[in-house]
Amino acid sequence: MGWITDITPGAWLAERVDTVWHDMHSVVPRGYEAYARVFHPxxxxxxxxxxxxxxxxxxxxxxxxxxxxxxxxxxxxxxxxxxxxxxxxxxxxxxxxxxxxxxxxxxxxxxxPDTGNLDAVVLSRLATHLETHTTTPDATFAAIWEGWGGLVSSAGFATFSVFIGDTDLAASTAQHTPAEAPGAESPADVPEAESPADVPEAESATRDALYGAQPLPGTGLLPQEVAAGPRLELPGRAYLLFETGVTTFNDPTFLSRSPWSHDRWPQSPSIIWPADHAWVVVTEIDFDSTIVAGSRALIDEIVSDPALEALEVPEGADLGWKADTLNRPGS
Known part of the structure; x- marks a missing residue:
């Protein structure tokens, strides 16, 4: 598992996702035979x-x-x-x-259920299907959203312990991401955090006076070279790229040891795909489930696996807040 500076392996994704939100294809590539929705536990x-x-x-x-x-x-x-x-x-x-x-x-x-994070055990089971449906299982890419708390800098992450007397009763880890705007229904509706370069000098000085200087890249999990490195830019999101083999994800303990995860906060990649583009796994940061796009055979395997809770969804499926017309109050 290694960080890569060449983001061209992900360029094809930008060509197959929509730039305007109206269904799942603002984050899930079009053009596959079938799609499955894997529900987060x-x-x-x-x-x-x-x-x-x-x-x-x-x-x-x-x-x-x-x-x-x-x-x-x-x-x-x-x-x-x-x-x-x-x-x-x-x-x-x-x-x-x-x-x-x-x-x-x-x-x-x-x-x-967790949003934006596929359970490590579920991912490990899913990977056993993915590895048999690609000609390039040893060349797989993982895109990690840059905005996870504590990833590229120490901002948005804190660890604390509770003590009574001399006894350490509990330790807790908190990870924060940009809050979803009230009434937001899609990633396009969620405001992205500003980078220091986007903030006027006077405004930045005021913010620093009120809240303290913003932590620098490299003060989080990832070293400075990676934290300040190139990004895969997709509509509304930017990602860091890593390369590995898909069988890496067969081990449910891997996420806890991955370069982008805190040991007590295992984080799944936002997007996973092989070099031959035979399938793609998308765990959008605002979704309570993961979408797998691939061949008819792969999707049939996934939805029929009793160890996975998954249902097929059509191309163009809407996963927004108003999409559940069967359970919406008054329906």
Missing amino acids: IIRDRPTDSTGWHEYDPARPVDIESETTTWNGTTRAFGLIMHPLVQSHLLFDPPQSSFGGIIDADGWRYSQ
Whole structure:
């Protein structure tokens, strides 16, 4: 796995994505035989010594059990319809519980699926299919969005510990990305963070006086040479490029050790593709699922694999907030 300065292997992506948002093809290349939507896992939990969160007493500490569940099971638990364009925000916005998340009849509390990050175990399973559907499995490219907190500089990332007496009870890591604008429905609606070069000198001086000087490239995970290096520019996004073999992703522990991930915050690539362009995997930073574009045979394998929760979506599918017409209130 190595960083590359030559961004031309990604130039073809710019030719096959739309510059104006109206469906998934602002981030997913057009022109493939078929497309699959791989749903990011949902985590649910409940206290172990009661009937769940319905009878939880905050004054009495209890153990919490948690498990991974599916979108299909979650929609069924709350009387919604599972279908290829289902949107998680219709389940989780607004939260229905004072404890956060949503709680089903059996007392399980459900947390929102990750956006912009494909679970390492799911990616490892997906990679076993990808490697057999390319003629260039050893030449695979991974594009990493430059805006992840703590990646190119120390901005947007902090680690803290909680102490009581001499005991270190917990350690937590926080990673922040640019906030989505109210009512935004697509990447095009989300304002990108300004780079220092984009900020007038007087405004920059005022900002530095209020918030402190902006951390320099190279103060984050990536060394200065990489952090200040060339970017693959796509509509509304810029990425750093790495090259590896697709089988690298077969190991579910790899993301925790990847050059772009904090060890306690494994981050999947935003885009993965082989040199022959036989398929492409897109985990858009604002999506609660990952899109795989490829041959009919590859997509059939993915959607039929019981270890993956995936459904086929048509070319031109809309994954915006208003796309789930079957579960939208009043529909």
